[in-house]
Each structure stands twice: as structure tokens, then as C-alpha cells.
Amino acid sequence: MKRIVAVIRRELGIWRRRPIYLVGSVAVMAFCGIFYLTLLKDGVPSGLPIGVVDYDNSTLTRNFISQLDATQLGKVVRYDDFRQAREDMQKGQITSVCVLPEGMFADVQAQRQPEFTFYVNNLYFLGGSLAYKDILTMINLTSGAVQREVLRMKGVNEHSIMGRIRPVDVDVHLIGNPTMNYGAYLANMMLPGVLEMVIIIIVIYSLGTELKYGTSRHLLDTSGGSVTTAVAGKLALYTLLFTALGFSLVFLLYRWMGFRLAGSIWNMLIGMLLLVLSSEAVGVLIIGCVPVLRFALSIGALFSVFAFSMTGFTLPVEAMPAGVQGLACMFPLRHYYLFYVQEGIFGTGFAGWHMQTVYMLMFLLLPPLVLPRLKRAYVNLNFPKK
Amino acid sequence: MKENYIRLWLRDFWGIFTHELKTIFCDGGVLIIFFVAGLGYPLLYNLVYRNGILEDTPIAVVDRADCSESRRYIRKVDATRELSVAYRCTDMEQARRLMEERKVNGIIYFPADFGERLARMETAKLSVYADMSSFLYYKNLLMGSEFVMLDEVGQIQVERYSAAGFTGQESSQLVKAIPYGENLPYNRTFSYSIFLISAILLLIVQQVMFYGMSLLAGTAREENRSFATLPDSLHGRGVSRVVFGRGAAYWLLFMGLGIYIACIVPALCGFPQRGSYRDIVVLLMFFVTDCVFFCSAWSTFITRRESVFVLLLFMSPVLLFLTGFSWPTSAFPQFWKWFSYLFPSTFGCQAFININTAGCDLPMASMHLRALTLQAVIYYFLSCAAIYAENHVIRKRNAA
Incomplete structure (x- = not known):
């Protein structure tokens, strides 16, 4: 000792x-x-740069962009053409690119199903996955809003509209880290x-x-x-x-x-x-x-x-x-x-x-x-x- | 006179260059780091992260509804790449116990009124419980259950609209009001290995060089030599040829090692290579040059051979985070953003990710190359200053 x-x-x-x-x-x-x-x-990153190429410039697309910008996660960066946006995504300056096609609003009105396209750079893992989730949520919400308008015009009441737009909902519980x-x-x-x-x-x-x-x-x-x-x-x-x-x-x-x-x-x-x-x-x-x-x-x-x-x-x-x-x-x-x-x-x-x-x-x-x-x-x- | 100076410069340069190479190849410890770590580490990481994708995460299902819709949902979940239904439990208690025993990493719970609500054309809710011990479990659980949900939603909506008297065309127009196409061009499957290894490869180059060079600087100090001794004939006015001479030895070695790590290893391991070899080699030239000056500047602070491991090993994971491969640089606190500019790896790794994996060409990487050049110039002058100061100290000591 x-x-x-x-x-x-x-x-x-x-x-x-x-x-x-x-x-x-x-x-x-x-x-x-x-x-x-x-x-x-911060726990969860905020203000992730998301590139948007708006070829339509209508109320619908402007609304979509401002809502995307208003999420805690995203910050919209606007581009005039896709090439510029794509290059910035390759350089890792923006996490993703959303392309809003020309005539989107008119096509939605006429139910011609315009196709919305988005690209995500998930080489930067967290930013990529979160932007992916954010855009997916936003586009599903927009799609739902279009449906709701149509159903309202058809005279369906608000209560049944929700059931029609969202028949199944998933409630996610995170065990051990509830705020992610x-x-x-x-x-x-x-x-x-x-x-x-x-x-x-x-x-x-x-x-x-x-x-x-x-x-x-x-x-x-x-x-x-x-x-x-x-x-x-x-x-x-x-x-x-x-x-x-x-x-x-x-x-x-x-x-x-x-x-x-x-x-x-x-x-x-x-x-x-x-x-x-x-x-x-x-x-x-x-x-x-x-x-x-x-x-x-x-x-x-x-x-x-x-x-x-x-x-x-x-x-x-x-x-x-x-x-x-x-x-x-x-x-x-x-x-x-x-x-x-x-x-x-x-x-x-x-x-x-x-x-x-x-x-x-x-x-x-x-x-x-x-x-x-x-x-x-x-x-x-x-x-x-x- | 002028010609003489150039010839002398070259002779000194050559002497220091060969001497440094000899020192490197005579030192077992340095060789281990350069060759065992430099050659082995990239392969080791590729081996461990070979699959990189977590598939069929086991989950438990608690189906209190027991209706045809919930059964269909479960079948679809089981069919996804992300999830596999490992257990069907009668109550949550049992499922919870399975999760605690780590037999499953998630639970999907269908409440008793699931089928009833669907029949009443209301929103039916189901609950997902994700084990957060790894974010990949959470990602799988979220993606698996959401994909099935979106698919189910589409199917049920069509059924409901048909019931309400819409034609097939009308209801599909409504359900898919804005169809979307998603593109994940560089890493389609969210593979963990593609994103980690892209970031880690060039970091290995820098860290291996740094530890090796510091080891040699420390050894020289211990043996009462100095890594910085100037040729005697010069009376202390030959700082640049020492920096260049020593640097050239490392540059030569690490261009070879760098080409192995950045070009050959990815090819061996079937890793995506979307950039051209030429661009990668040009990037390596900038990066290795910068690393040489960076390491020779910082290694002057190392006074003993082994102390670099004790003091600075922890920097490797820190530098990895500073490349912004995981937590996005746009969300870095200001201080750490500036701190990250001190290291070649911050720019080198980002440029490598962009060129090799996202297919950038050189003009698109010009911002990173410019940053590397600026850093190299600054570190060049810092290492000159360090050598100058060191010689000053030595001369003083000798005079005393």
C-alpha cells in the first residue's frame, strides 16, 4: 500500500x-x-437553402414558394433557370431544387395534372434528408389544398372533406429523443x-x-x-x-x-x-x-x-x-x-x-x-x- | 551572379529534398503512419461501410383493429425495403418489451377504431413508435410507413370518390392533382456510405500527412537537431529552399498516396466516380500543396515525437464535422465557420464531394480551389516565419 x-x-x-x-x-x-x-x-438545423425555379409565376406557385420559405427548415433561393440552380446544388450551396413547370396554375385549374419535379443533393446528409422531407410535405399539402377547393366547389362539407383528402394519418412518436x-x-x-x-x-x-x-x-x-x-x-x-x-x-x-x-x-x-x-x-x-x-x-x-x-x-x-x-x-x-x-x-x-x-x-x-x-x-x- | 544564385538554390533544394526523403524512409513509425494508415484506412472504411444501407428494420405490429384495411397495410409495410414485420403482438405492453429487448426497432399500432373510421369515411389514425438510438432506424420507420400511407391514401381516395359518383378519370385527377417526380441524383438510396466516404477520403490524406510530419519534427527536436536547419553556407538566408525542399518530398509522396486514395480506392470499392480523373488530380495538386504548407506550419509546435497523438488525435472527428458533411454549414455558428477556414480539409473535402460524387467540373469548383490557394500562400509564409524564428533561436543558443 x-x-x-x-x-x-x-x-x-x-x-x-x-x-x-x-x-x-x-x-x-x-x-x-x-x-x-x-x-x-440548435438541435435541428434551420434555414436550409432550397432552390426554386419558378417557370410559372402564378398565384399558386408564389403561394407554394412563400409557404416553403415560411417553414422553419427551409429558406428559398430563387433561380431564373434550371442550369444555374443545378450547378449550385452540385456545388453544395443549396440542398435541393424544386421545378415549378410553366402553366402549372392553369393546368391545376383544368385538372390536367402538371408534374412537379424536385431534386435533392443528399451527399450532405442531414440537410438533404430534411429538405427532402420538407418538400414532400409541402407538395402533399398543396395537392391537398387543390383537392379541397374542388370538393368545396362541389358542395362537400368541411368535415367530410378532411376524410376524403386524408383518409389515413400517421402519428409518429420518437422514443428517446422526442424533438429529434x-x-x-x-x-x-x-x-x-x-x-x-x-x-x-x-x-x-x-x-x-x-x-x-x-x-x-x-x-x-x-x-x-x-x-x-x-x-x-x-x-x-x-x-x-x-x-x-x-x-x-x-x-x-x-x-x-x-x-x-x-x-x-x-x-x-x-x-x-x-x-x-x-x-x-x-x-x-x-x-x-x-x-x-x-x-x-x-x-x-x-x-x-x-x-x-x-x-x-x-x-x-x-x-x-x-x-x-x-x-x-x-x-x-x-x-x-x-x-x-x-x-x-x-x-x-x-x-x-x-x-x-x-x-x-x-x-x-x-x-x-x-x-x-x-x-x-x-x-x-x-x-x-x- | 544571378545564375550562380539559381544554381545554388537548386542545389540546396535538391540536398534538402533528398535528405528529407531519406529521413522519412528511415523512420519506421512514420512509415507505419504513411503506408499502413494511409493505404489501409480508406480500405477499412470502405469495408465497414460496404453496404451503407439499413434494410428490413424489424418492427412489431399491434393490430387492435384487425380489419381488411389494416391487414393490407401491414402486408405493404412488410413488403417495403425499409421495414420487415418481425412480430405481431396482441398488446402494446408486449411490443414495448420486444423493443426494450432490441428485437424490434419500431412499433406500428392500429387503434381499434381504424377500420370503423375508414368505413365512416373519416380520417383513420395509426401510430408509429420509432427507436431513436440510431437515426437510421427512425428514417426507415418514417419512410416505410409514410410511403405505404401515401399509397393507401391514394387507393382509399379513389374508392371513396368512386363511391361518391366520380368517374375513374375524375377521381385520379383529383387524387393526384399535382403528381410529383423526385430525383436524388447523387445518392439515390440515401446510402450512408456514399456520403460518409466521400467526405472522409481526403481528410485521411491530410491527417496522415499531419501526424507523420509532426512525428518527424518532434523526433528532430528530441535528438537536438532541428527540422529547420539551414544550409551552413547560407548564413540564414535560405528559408524558402528549406520550405520547398522539405515540402517537395512530402508533396511527391502524398500525390502518390492521394491518387491512390481519391482515384484507385473508389474504383476498387465500386464507389461512384462521376468526376473526371483529370479534375480529381488537379484538385489533389491544390489540396496536397496546401496540406504540405499547413502541416509544416503547424508541426513546428510539436516538441516531442509522440505528443501529437496525445494532444491532437481528437481533431480528426472534429475536422470531419467541420467539412459540413453531416450538420449543414449553413447552420454553423459563426465562430466555427471561421474556425473551419483554418483547415485545408474543409475546402478539399467539399470540393472532392462535389467533383467526385456530384460530378462538378473544375470551373464549378473554382471557389474551393481559390480558397485552397489562398490558404497555401498564407501557410507558406507562416512556415517560412517559423523556420526563420527557429533558426534565430538556434543561433542564439549556439552563440551563448
Whole structure:
């Protein structure tokens, strides 16, 4: 125990001399927190530029354009010809182009069914999908309005008109994110992902620099020759630091920002603690397997960048190729995500997420496997330093 | 005299250029980053996002109405590409439990009066519950149920108008008062991979170069050398040949890597390539030049070999968001818009998306190319200034 305290003291001294540890964790998390929460603070983007080419210039088309412009989502940009609009769409300056054909109003009056055409650039995903939805809603409403006029003229009463125009209606309920807040959706996973990245990199760096600068024997002297004590001492300090960061993150997301959480925030803290512990275990595993700082860091970097994709919160894992799906369980962030889905979206509590805690705890079995190897490296210093 | 200067400049340039290439190829860590990450990462992303489309999202159906219309609706939903009816439940409680167990990602609920309302020619409502843990579940649920709804609406309307004495022609004119044609020219199926990979490819070029160059700058510092040493014969007046000489080494390597990432990888993976190769190569020339100066300017701040990973790895996802591939740039807060102008990837990735995937030609990408050029000029002078300052410090230290 005394040894562990000595190792912690030594590590604190390193922190004082080299600010990189605190900058690389606290400052990075602070920057990312500010970045993701301010960039996406609106939740749903508004004022998406939608191009309109109006060849008709009638009351009907002007009405359509002003209604499209009046939606929260869209902002109409007018064009004189289609070519110009198409080029701007290709350049990504507008999300979509609506073409209102010549003689549209007259054709509608005469029931000649004029065709309305629209083009959407969905290479810019969110803007494209939202513009698509917005235009589709608008054109269906306009079509409905035309029907209503005809039915009114035929003398059908208002009550039955609604039944005729809209015989079936869909009521959509969004479980876990009722306002479709894109910012909350992304920040909920991006920020824990950054934390996982920080943990893996810092743990590798902290254990690896001992090798690189040949200070590992001094570390072992401090810990009384036991690599377990040395690693435990270092990790005790880092666990404290990262848990503090993780807990602040949970409170930031679900208290301060007020993102929706179906379950309890205290349970999220359990999930966060497990994410911290399992990510540390992954860090130790990597530096233990490859006791060369630069290789270990490269591997850690590849692993933690890749974790964002393999979590499956954007493209779900079941849509990935079968051979890749199994790999997802190698990433602590994946289990944290599944934990969050149970607690944050469905609020099922322990019954829903207990298996995820088991999986995350299983990561803790990994470091003991590599400690003997790490010890040999620490004692012999027989790996390239550069 | 003039000729002499040019010859000297070229000789120094050549010396620095070959020296830099030697340094790169003698450093295992840098080679790993340049070649394993540079060659492997684009393939890895293509592999993971190979399908890119989520199909047949399992849903549960709670049919309290049990009428022919609701059954028809369910059959149609099951037939859509987006959704597949995995379970039929007797009540919401059961469906909710299935959703919590993640056996289904959505629920469609038909209230008991669904058929009755349709028979009374009123609006019949049905409810859809979407699991928001991934937006693609929501998208599938929304699109699947809305497409079927629009189809059903059309069919029921025709039935009702016929019942009211309209002829077939009249009722179809009414129901489809304004028929519409939708075109999603660049990404017809809303494929996640097409939009993500278009954005990510050039970002890989920039990040790989940045990490590699910073690693070398850090190594040089650790070994008490400096990446910026000027040829001794010059007495500190040869800043431009150092910047160009080092830059040329990276430029050469990364034009090769860039052509691989931007032309060969998409072809290998069957990714849409609507731009011409010539245009892409021209874009790469601008982009790689800009990246070289960008990286040599910023890598001067790196003092130790590995610290770039600890301090700046988190920037990769941040830069990806700053390209505006997901959250639209038109909705960026002002500050982040300006911040994004600091990075070549913001313009490079957008230009690549537009040229490669949306089929722009070069004149249409001129705005982005101009921005890249301006950035390159600014970063060129910044890296000159950095090297000048570095040499100043070194000379002072040597004098002391």
C-alpha cells in the first residue's frame, strides 16, 4: 500500500513537470465539449437553402414558394433557370431544387395534372434528408389544398372533406429523443467516444514513456519491484482523473444541457465508470502487447478512431458486413452505447443493461495477461526507443 | 551572379529534398503512419461501410383493429425495403418489451377504431413508435410507413370518390392533382456510405500527412537537431529552399498516396466516380500543396515525437464535422465557420464531394480551389516565419 502511494506521488511529480497529461485529457475534453455542444446547439438545423425555379409565376406557385420559405427548415433561393440552380446544388450551396413547370396554375385549374419535379443533393446528409422531407410535405399539402377547393366547389362539407383528402394519418412518436434533437443524438455518443480515445492514448503514453526515456527501472524501484503495484499506482491516479471527467460529462449532458434521459442519471454514472475502467484496460493491453511507445500509440489511435464507427450509433452494426459485425464487441464504447440505449432511451434499469456491465468488466481481465511481458520490457529495456 | 544564385538554390533544394526523403524512409513509425494508415484506412472504411444501407428494420405490429384495411397495410409495410414485420403482438405492453429487448426497432399500432373510421369515411389514425438510438432506424420507420400511407391514401381516395359518383378519370385527377417526380441524383438510396466516404477520403490524406510530419519534427527536436536547419553556407538566408525542399518530398509522396486514395480506392470499392480523373488530380495538386504548407506550419509546435497523438488525435472527428458533411454549414455558428477556414480539409473535402460524387467540373469548383490557394500562400509564409524564428533561436543558443 505504501508502495502504491509512492508510485502515485511519483506520477504526480511527472504531471507537474510535464503538462501534457492534463492538457491531453482535461483541455481536450473541454474543447470537444464546447465544440460539439455549440456546433449542434440548435438541435435541428434551420434555414436550409432550397432552390426554386419558378417557370410559372402564378398565384399558386408564389403561394407554394412563400409557404416553403415560411417553414422553419427551409429558406428559398430563387433561380431564373434550371442550369444555374443545378450547378449550385452540385456545388453544395443549396440542398435541393424544386421545378415549378410553366402553366402549372392553369393546368391545376383544368385538372390536367402538371408534374412537379424536385431534386435533392443528399451527399450532405442531414440537410438533404430534411429538405427532402420538407418538400414532400409541402407538395402533399398543396395537392391537398387543390383537392379541397374542388370538393368545396362541389358542395362537400368541411368535415367530410378532411376524410376524403386524408383518409389515413400517421402519428409518429420518437422514443428517446422526442424533438429529434440531432445535437443531443450526436453529443451523447461523440463525447464519451472522445473520452475513450483520451483514456486509451493517455494510459499508453503514461506507461510507454517510462520505456522510452528509460525511467521504468526507477518506477519499479519505487514500487518495490512489482509491476502490478506500479501499474496499479499509476492507474489509481488516472482512474480518479478520468472518472472525474466522465462524471462531469454525464452531468454536463443530462443535467446542464438537459438532454433526455429516460432512466436515472445515477445509473449512467455506473455505465461511465465502467467505460473508464474498460478503456484503461484496453490501453494497458495495447502497451503490454507492443511495448514500443510509438507503435502502441499508433495502434491506440487507429483503435480509438475506429471505435466511433464500430459503435453503431450512426450506421447500425447489423447493416455492416457479417464479418465485421463481431468485431464491434471489442470496443468498450460499443458496450457503453448499448448501456446508454437501455438506460437513456428505454429506462429499463438493471434488468436491461446488466449484461453490458458484465462485458465491460470482462475487459478488466485483459491487463493481467500482459503484465509479465510489460515487466520484462520494464526491466530489460530491450525494445527500440525511437 | 544571378545564375550562380539559381544554381545554388537548386542545389540546396535538391540536398534538402533528398535528405528529407531519406529521413522519412528511415523512420519506421512514420512509415507505419504513411503506408499502413494511409493505404489501409480508406480500405477499412470502405469495408465497414460496404453496404451503407439499413434494410428490413424489424418492427412489431399491434393490430387492435384487425380489419381488411389494416391487414393490407401491414402486408405493404412488410413488403417495403425499409421495414420487415418481425412480430405481431396482441398488446402494446408486449411490443414495448420486444423493443426494450432490441428485437424490434419500431412499433406500428392500429387503434381499434381504424377500420370503423375508414368505413365512416373519416380520417383513420395509426401510430408509429420509432427507436431513436440510431437515426437510421427512425428514417426507415418514417419512410416505410409514410410511403405505404401515401399509397393507401391514394387507393382509399379513389374508392371513396368512386363511391361518391366520380368517374375513374375524375377521381385520379383529383387524387393526384399535382403528381410529383423526385430525383436524388447523387445518392439515390440515401446510402450512408456514399456520403460518409466521400467526405472522409481526403481528410485521411491530410491527417496522415499531419501526424507523420509532426512525428518527424518532434523526433528532430528530441535528438537536438532541428527540422529547420539551414544550409551552413547560407548564413540564414535560405528559408524558402528549406520550405520547398522539405515540402517537395512530402508533396511527391502524398500525390502518390492521394491518387491512390481519391482515384484507385473508389474504383476498387465500386464507389461512384462521376468526376473526371483529370479534375480529381488537379484538385489533389491544390489540396496536397496546401496540406504540405499547413502541416509544416503547424508541426513546428510539436516538441516531442509522440505528443501529437496525445494532444491532437481528437481533431480528426472534429475536422470531419467541420467539412459540413453531416450538420449543414449553413447552420454553423459563426465562430466555427471561421474556425473551419483554418483547415485545408474543409475546402478539399467539399470540393472532392462535389467533383467526385456530384460530378462538378473544375470551373464549378473554382471557389474551393481559390480558397485552397489562398490558404497555401498564407501557410507558406507562416512556415517560412517559423523556420526563420527557429533558426534565430538556434543561433542564439549556439552563440551563448
